[in-house]
Amino acid sequence: MNTLNAEQQAQLSRRMNRERLARKSAERLLERKSLELFNINQSLQQTNNEIKKLSVAIEQSPNAVIITDTDAIIEYTNPSFSQLTGWQADEIRGKKTSILSSHLTPDSTYKNLWETITSGQVWHGEIYNNKKNGEQYLEHVTISPIFDENHEIRHYLSISEDITLKKEYEKQIHQLAHHDSLTGLLNRYSLYDRLKHEIDNAEHQNAQLAVMFLDLDRFKPINDTYGHKGGDQLLVEIGQLLTEVTAEHCTILARLGGDEFVAVIPFLEDPIIAAKLAQDILTALEEPIQIDKKHKAQTSASIGIAIYPNDGLSAAELLKNADTAMYHVKDLGRGDYEFFTEDMNKAVEERLILARELKLAVAENKLELYYQPKITQESNRLCGVEALLRWNHPELGFISPEKFIPIAEDNDLIIELGLWVIKSAFAQLISWQEKGLPSIKIAINISTKQLQTQGFVGSVERALHEFQVPPQLIEFEITESAAMDDPLKSIENLKALRNIGIDIAIDDFGTGYSSLAYLKSLPIQVLKIDKSFVMAMDKDENSAAIAKAIISLGHDLGYKIVAEGVETQQHIDALSSYHCDLLQGYFFSRPLPSIEMEKYMLSADICRH
Structure with missing residues (x-):
């Protein structure tokens, strides 16, 4: 056996070491590459998973x-x-x-x-x-x-x-925010915004513009007669009518709410254009308006006009002044148009002052009742009195009821004031009885708002009980317009009052609706001929004929007839020939304060109830 020498052994040992090192290096390389492959595989799997997730997400x-x-x-x-x-x-x-x-x-x-x-x-x-x-x-x-x-x-x-739907919803929300939901016209918010813009344009162009404030006349009776659905349809039709009539001139047409509308004419060359447009609107409203398949409604409007810059420099001021002009039309009888004037502002200021003073007068009991006698035509006897409210202001003097009663109605003082009148008249009646004076009937005027107020009949019952007044000595006078303003409510309350024992009279008959057919449905006992007919009888044949016809037809329906405004013997002779029942006017006596009325009663021949 050959043996290796030392050198050969050393060479062999070195070769074996190299081989061992190479093998270890290869193992490490294999291990590293295996790890890299594993990581790559893991990464590919992760990438594939992400791709799958992304694909699913997109799908x-x-x-x-x-x-x-x-x-x-x-x-x-x-x-x-x-x-x-x-x-x-x-x-x-x-x-x-x-x-x-x-x-x-x-x-x-x-x-x-x-x-x-x-x-x-x-x-x-x-x-x-x-x-x-x-x-x-x-x-x-x-x-x-x-x-x-x-x-x-x-x-x-x-x-x-x-x-698409989102934009449609946004459009609807914008429509609701800027337009009236019933008529589709601009609403109050958009009116102010657009009007301010037009005022800016007018200022830069040194131009005029017109603001027209329109309010429907007697809308409430229509609403009550045909219901809210009929009233709403009327407003829709009015909106369409105004859109058509104003299209040529107006850039703004809005509904403020209720039965109020506003139209704006920009770059107004001449106020005559606004006047002509107002007249066109009034003419268009003369035609009855179809509100459903069976019914048409007739209405009119009162229109106030304010011109920029003469009548105001801001949207608020122009609208206020146009509104003032509109109410001036209402006061004059409705169904017309008026341009704003500074005198109207003075009238508004005066009304504000009177409203404040009236509130104080009611609170401090500074008002009083006067009484005007009613005389029987056949026997010339005192048969009753009408209680008339009077206000003697310490600084302004006597203020006409024609001035302060409308103010009371506008400021909701009429309910409190009306109850004060009822209680004061009841108290006076009892006072006269306690003084041994004969019992006579007292007529008391009742306003529209009183008649329509919930609880009115109950307040009358409580007052009768408080003062122990026999109801047969009380007569309530209401105007034709009050009875027609809310027919259903009027009939309900009037029947309730009649059931208590109070007589009901229609005041100023002949100046309002003059519908005897409608009046027949009301529980009334008395018709009062308006004084305008009575005072004109000796000068105007038509007035005499109207008075005669009212008396004849009223008697046929079983009513007593009272003629007010009797001032001459000729009036008495004519009314006697027409067989009028009761006479009232300055020929017999002016309205008297309570003390003077007592003296009148002591000297008068009084009919017995």
């Missing part, structure tokens, strides 16, 4: 997704796109996105879109497109460029949301 996205090439050729669409547009993926793949165009989106939008995405930026915007069936829709779109590893654009990704 299940509620938004429509499109992927195109750089020429806008469609390469991919998700199911939401198909649900939205009706196009299936295999139908639209390979077609240009322009197949979706509705041609409603401006060219400038598309120009901006392409300039943005071809420069490598993301574009956001709204586009009108067509569905497969031709239906249009609005979508909010985000389009992003897709880059390759060299940062070259290879594809475009579009993600869109259908916002």
Whole structure:
């Protein structure tokens, strides 16, 4: 056996060491490469998982997704796109996105879109497109460029949301916020906003503009007769009528609420144009308006006109002054138009002062009742009195009821004032009885608001009980307009008063509706002929004929007839020939304070009840 020398042994040992080191190095390399392969595999799995997640996300996205090439050729669409547009993926793949165009989106939008995405930026915007069936829709779109590893654009990704309903809701919300929900006209908020804008324009152009404030006359009876549905339909028809009549001149037409409307004429060359338009509106309203298949309603309007800059420099001031002019028309009898004047402002200031003073007078018991006798025509006996409210102001002197009663009605003082009158008249009646004076009937005027107030009949019953007044000695006078203002409520309350034992009289008959057929449905016992007919009988044959006809027809219906405004013997002779029952006027006596009325009663021949 050969043995190795020391040198050979050393060489062998070195070779074995090298082989061992090489083997270990190979093992380490294999281990490292195995680890790298493992990591790569893990990364690929993770990437595949991410791709799968992204694919599922795109497939299940509620938004429509499109992927195109750089020429806008469609390469991919998700199911939401198909649900939205009706196009299936295999139908639209390979077609240009322009197949979706509705041609409603401006060219400038598309120009901006392409300039943005071809420069490598993301574009956001709204586009009108067509569905497969031709239906249009609005979508909010985000389009992003897709880059390759060299940062070259290879594809475009579009993600869109259908916002058609959202825009419709926004439009509806805007409509509700800026327009009247019933008529579709501008509302109060928009009126002020638009009017301020028109005032700015007028100021810069050194021009005039007109503000026309319109209020329907006697809208409440129509609303009560035909119900809220009929009243609402009338307002809708009025809105359409005003839209047509004012179209040529007005840029603003609004409904403030209730039965109030405002029209604005910008760049007014001459106030005559506003006057002519107001007259056109009044003429158009002369025709009855169809409110349902069976019924038509007749109405009119009162219109006040204020001119910028003469009548105001702000929207609020112009509207206030136009409103003032409108109420002036109401005071004059309705159904007309008036331009605002500074005198009207003075009248408004005077009304404000009187309203304040009247409130104090009621609170401090500074008012008093006067009494005017009623005389029987046949026997010339005192048969009753009418209680008339009087106000002797310490500084302003005697103030006419024609001035302060409307103020009380406008400021809701009439309820408190009316109850004060009722209680004061009851107290006076009892006072006269306690003094041994004969019992006579007292007539008390009742306002429209009193008659329509809930609890009015109850307050009368309580007052009768408080003062222990026999109801047969009380007569309530109401005007024709009060009875017609809310017929159902009027009849209900009048019947309740009649059931208590109080007589009901229609005051100023002949000046209002003068409907004997309607009056027959009311529980009334007395008709009072308006003094305007009585005072004109000896000069005007028509007035005499009207008075005679009222007396004859009233008697046929079983009513007693009172003629007020009797001032001459000729009046008495004529009314006697017509067989009028009771006479009232200055021929017999002016209205007297309570002390003087007592003296009159002591000297008068009094009929017995």
